Amino acid sequence: xxxxxxxxxxxxxxxxxxxxxxxxxxxxxxxxxxxxxxxxxx
Amino acid sequence: xxxxxxxxxxxxxxxxxxxxxxxxxxxxxxxxxxxxxxxxxxxxxxxxxxxxxxxxxxxxxxxxxxxxxxxxxxxxxxxxxxxxxxxxxxxxxxxxxxxxxxxxxxxxxxxxxxxxxxxxxxxxxxxxxxxxxxxxxxxxxxxxxxxxxxxxxxxxxxxxxxxxxxxxxxxxxxxxxxxxxxxxxxxxxxxxxxxxxxxxxxxxxxxxxxxxxxxxxxxxxxxxxxxxxxxxxxxxxxxxxxxxxxxxxxxxxxxxxxxxxxxxxxxxxxxxxxxxxxxxxxxxxxxxxxxxxxxxxxxxxxxxxxxxxxxxxxxxxxxxxxxxxxxxxxxxxxxxxxxxxxxxxxxxxxxxxxxxxxxxxxxxxxxxxxxxxxxxxxxxxxxxxxxxxxxxxxxxxxxxxxxxxxxxxxxxxxxxxxxxxxxxxxxxxxxxxxxxxxxxxxxxxxxxxxxxxxxxxxxxxxxxxxxxxxxxxxxxxxxxxxxxxxxxxxxxxxxxxxxxxxxx
Numbered sequence: 001x002x003x004x005x006x007x008x009x010x011x012x013x014x015x016x017x018x019x020x021x022x023x024x025x026x027x028x029x030x031x032x033x034x035x036x037x038x039x040x041x042x
Numbered sequence: 043x044x045x046x047x048x049x050x051x052x053x054x055x056x057x058x059x060x061x062x063x064x065x066x067x068x069x070x071x072x073x074x075x076x077x078x079x080x081x082x083x084x085x086x087x088x089x090x091x092x093x094x095x096x097x098x099x100x101x102x103x104x105x106x107x108x109x110x111x112x113x114x115x116x117x118x119x120x121x122x123x124x125x126x127x128x129x130x131x132x133x134x135x136x137x138x139x140x141x142x143x144x145x146x147x148x149x150x151x152x153x154x155x156x157x158x159x160x161x162x163x164x165x166x167x168x169x170x171x172x173x174x175x176x177x178x179x180x181x182x183x184x185x186x187x188x189x190x191x192x193x194x195x196x197x198x199x200x201x202x203x204x205x206x207x208x209x210x211x212x213x214x215x216x217x218x219x220x221x222x223x224x225x226x227x228x229x230x231x232x233x234x235x236x237x238x239x240x241x242x243x244x245x246x247x248x249x250x251x252x253x254x255x256x257x258x259x260x261x262x263x264x265x266x267x268x269x270x271x272x273x274x275x276x277x278x279x280x281x282x283x284x285x286x287x288x289x290x291x292x293x294x295x296x297x298x299x300x301x302x303x304x305x306x307x308x309x310x311x312x313x314x315x316x317x318x319x320x321x322x323x324x325x326x327x328x329x330x331x332x333x334x335x336x337x338x339x340x341x342x343x344x345x346x347x348x349x350x351x352x353x354x355x356x357x358x359x360x361x362x363x364x365x366x367x368x369x370x371x372x373x374x375x376x377x378x379x380x381x382x383x384x385x386x387x388x389x390x391x392x393x394x395x396x397x398x399x400x401x402x403x404x405x406x407x408x409x410x411x412x413x414x415x416x417x418x419x420x421x422x423x424x425x426x427x428x429x430x431x432x433x434x435x436x437x438x439x440x441x442x443x444x445x446x447x448x449x450x451x452x453x454x455x456x457x458x459x460x461x462x463x464x465x466x467x468x469x470x471x472x473x474x475x476x477x478x479x480x481x482x483x484x485x486x487x488x489x490x491x492x493x494x495x496x497x498x499x500x501x502x503x504x505x506x507x508x509x510x511x512x513x514x515x516x517x518x519x520x521x522x523x524x525x526x527x528x529x530x531x532x533x534x535x536x537x538x539x540x541x542x543x544x545x546x
Contacts, residue, residue: 009299009358009361009362009365010299010357010358010359010361010362010365011373012361012373012374012376012377013354013357013358013361015373015374016357017354020353020398020399020403023399023403024403024406024407027403027404027407028403028406028407028410031407031408031410031413031416031417032412032413034416034484035412035413035415035416038416
């Protein structure tokens with residue numbers, strides 16, 4: 001990464017996008033975990 | 043082109059068509075008045091759903107809820123969008139607005155429609171909530187009001203398209219293709235046409251049903267209604283994202299990082315967003331699973347992909363612009379040194395967070411068929427769409443107002459120190475409102491219910507987990523903060539229009 005417009009010019013946004021994806025994965029997982037608690041397989 | 047019909051903005055250099063300017067002013071003022079009405083109704087609803095206050099009796103709660111939904115989700119936003127369409131087609135392209143007189147006819151139809159709706163709701167003749175699902179029935183004038191409003195908005199969209207055609211024919215703008223903001227607004231207008239035609243398809247038969255002239259199949263109503271109900275919010279999404287690009291350009295000199303990709307993302311909205319509206323009826327037993335899975339398991343994600351592209355492209359464009367200004371240290375110097383004291387910029391960034399993080403993540407999750415079983419008709423859904431439509435769209439529209447006031451109303455913004463605080467009050471308030479709703483909803487708190495403690499004296503007692511009341515408190519405090527933010531916005535806007543220093 002450099003600051004002279006070579007390569008990807010928005011590394012901060014990339015980091016924020018990674019935070020977004022991790023948040024999404026956690027929330028999605030928690031919702032399915034919650035669902036599995038309501039619909040237990042016996 | 044008659045030059046006496048134009049003036050040139052000394053700040054932006056844009057040529058403003060004066061008849062278009064008057065129509066933008068009228069639609070924007072109507073929008074703000076309806077935001078005030080919807081906001082007062084919102085406060086009544088919020089202070090009733092907060093059990094510590096429980097303000098309104100049941101009949102007035104449902105009345106205010108109906109008014110709140112229609113004033114905010116439909117009237118405030120669509121009036122503002124019509125103003126935005128005229129601005130995007132006429133002012134941004136330095137073009138003459140096509141048929142301004144027809145524009146006034148559209149405006150009058152929308153105002154008459156809103157007055158009919160408000161009169162029927164406030165006199166207790168339309169306690170049917172936003173969805174107005176049969177067999178709930180309102181007075182025929184209520185449905186007529188909705189139809190008149192929709193016809194007015196539809197005419198506004200056609201004036202927008204006609205203005206684009208004139209601008210292209212007369213070559214009023216220097217580039218081959220429309221600017222990205224205008225392109226996005228064109229996509230919003232295309233979605234609007236499809237949406238409003240769905241509105242006609244469902245509200246005309248409903249009007250005839252209310253007059254006793256025909257029967258009504260409630261399941262058919264539900265299916266077609268969501269062809270109006272959800273896409274009407276997707277007009278907002280496309281318009282909001284256009285406003286994001288505009289605000290990015292105006293506040294930090296942003297340029298879209300990849301025009302083709304951004305335009306393709308807008309086209310994805312046009313192609314897929316209407317089809318994805320089926321997530322509203324995922325638990326409806328009438329419709330087949332294959333139908334639901336196709337809509338929400340596949341098609342919806344193509345529309346979501348578009349939002350993901352924009353949610354990456356706008357902050358990336360801002361970062362690139364700020365790095366060019368020299369804020370290159372580390373990952374986040376650009377974010378730290380961004381112009382946060384500009385209310386338009388803070389509104390933009392909070393709007394991106396609210397729409398993307400809070401509304402987007404929860405929307406995709408709750409729109410999944412399996413998860414929807416647990417979330418449907420709980421307050422989690424209400425929390426989701428308050429994050430998208432209010433925290434996202436309304437806040438973005440509030441932000442762009444700080445540029446519309448000097449550009450169109452030719453007034454210097456009055457009370458700028460208050461205006462700087464406004465997006466924060468409103469944004470943080472809405473974050474607490476949406477978060478409180480979603481977390482209380484996760485414990486099963488239902489949407490729409492007047493009395494979640496005693497269920498109106500129902501013989502079936504139910505005891506909530508005490509944590510619920512903490513989240514309801516968070517919601518209530520958030521609602522008060524958002525109301526303060528909304529009140530500052532209205533005071534600054536109205537104060538500027540009436541008493542702001544006139545600009546040359």
